[in-house]
Amino acid sequence: MQLQLLKAKIHRATVTHAELHYEGSIAIDGNLLEAAGIREYEQIHAWNVSNGERFITYALRAENGSGVISVNGSAAHRAQPGDLIIIAAFVGLTQVEAEQHRPNLVYVDDNNQITRTNHSIPKQVAAA
DSSP: OEEEEEEEEEEEEEOOEEETTSOSEEEEEHHHHHHHTOOTTOEEEEEETTTOOEEEEEEEEEOTTSOOEEEEGGGGGTOOTTOEEEEEEEEEEEHHHHHHOOOEEEEEOTTSOEEEEESSOOOOOOOO
């Protein structure tokens, strides 16, 4: 049996470009791809924190250190410059592999520069 687990996440990146008349994808700063372990052309999910839109596309590599997050093609209808998005990739693992798996989590500032990385999501305490 294969389980689909979170492989990587780039959390709350700011969209810098939305190019409707470009072949579909999200161009992502190469430093972010490397830190997350996301490969160019890998399938990614994007969740727009600003408007609630969700879509699936693939990653393209943008220049290292550029801060570029360019939503392209038809997905440009779902995100505009200034929107915050979460970019995620998933991996199929066996139950044994899943026991040892830890996702790559990348957190960025307003300029899409890495502020920290982690391998687990902090537990939230429910409000009383």
